[in-house]
Amino acid sequence: MKLSKKAEYALRAVVAMARSSRTKPVPIQELSEVAHVPVKFLEQILLILKRGGILQSKRGVGGGYQLLKQASHITLAEVVRLIDGEFVPMSCTEAVAADGSPGGTCECGQQGGCGLGRSFSDLQHVVNEYLESQSIQDILQREQPDDVLVFEI
Amino acid sequence: MKLSKKAEYALRAVVAMARSSRTKPVPIQELSEVAHVPVKFLEQILLILKRGGILQSKRGVGGGYQLLKQASHITLAEVVRLIDGEFVPMSCTEAVAADGSPGGTCECGQQGGCGLGRSFSDLQHVVNEYLESQSIQDILQREQPDDVLVFEI
DNA sequence: CCAATTCTCGATCAAATTAGTCGAGAATGA
DNA sequence: TCATTCTCGACTAATTTGATCGAGAATTGG
Known part of the structure; x- marks a missing residue:
């Protein structure tokens, strides 16, 4: 009766992104360090969040992930449902x-x-x-x- | 993010026992049929509930399990916590x-x-x-x- | 005392889930 | 063209879940 680690990590990642006032995308590598989530695992997670319309991504130098919506318009339910159902x-x-x-x-x-x-x-x-x-x-x-x-x- | 089958079965079993107006103990076999729970699995579950102070048991002919408390004094929390923590x-x-x-x-x-x-x-x-x-x-x-x-x- | 009944309990097991890794590949920007 | 960064499918190891098995101990009736 608890969230999966995946969902917990997803929430941590989204919160970390929302915390930053930076307008540039955040690379997975960096997010991994701040949110304390294994890089390759986080990779999977961010992809799901992207497909779910919470994040957008950009490849190449200066690329990374960014929130697609305001923090006040993303609910815990939305994130959890995407990952754990x-x-x-x-x-x-x-x-x-x-x-x-x-x-x-x-x-x-x-x-x-x-x-x-x-x-x-x-x-x-x-x-x-x-x-x-x-x-x-x-x-x-x-x-x-x-x-x-x-x-x- | 859900109860284990074990907890679900435990609840079903306790509810089934509470439903019965019978004052004699109910054998596992019979309870298994009424609650739709595999006998040997139910066995484990009832033992936990007994050790947790919810049920009492009696061996031999005419034996079985009985609630130790009134249905109104057993909470979902109590049952679930015993099984799933x-x-x-x-x-x-x-x-x-x-x-x-x-x-x-x-x-x-x-x-x-x-x-x-x-x-x-x-x-x-x-x-x-x-x-x-x-x-x-x-x-x-x-x-x-x-x-x-x-x-x- | 014997046999049938019923709980007790530890061991074992297969399948599913979880948590995480790997490596190749595609897009992007300098 | 090269470094960077996301994309994505496959793979794996460990754990948990959902059971099953079989021997044994207590109890009752005859």
């Missing part, structure tokens, strides 16, 4: 439709959604709403200024 | 103390807790509070009476 706490939540109406049959054998499915479906919504509510900008504002590592400009 | 959404939340005071150094390199750690620590609390708030009795009340399978008495 939707948060689904257990199999039976899938049988419960958004409006609570009966869906398919749960793996547990009951039809129209079981009590556990309903309860965990509520949890799913609580979590999603929280992740949607938090932007990368919000994260920056909760950092302690004295301990933060920023790119050199 | 504490919900910790990411590594950096560990560096944030319960009161928000600076803890150790995150894996991300920052000291006194990073912004991500603080935000996910909040999520952790939201989730824990939800799971603590929901009892097995609450789950029973959300079942649809017509579709539920109960033990024969």
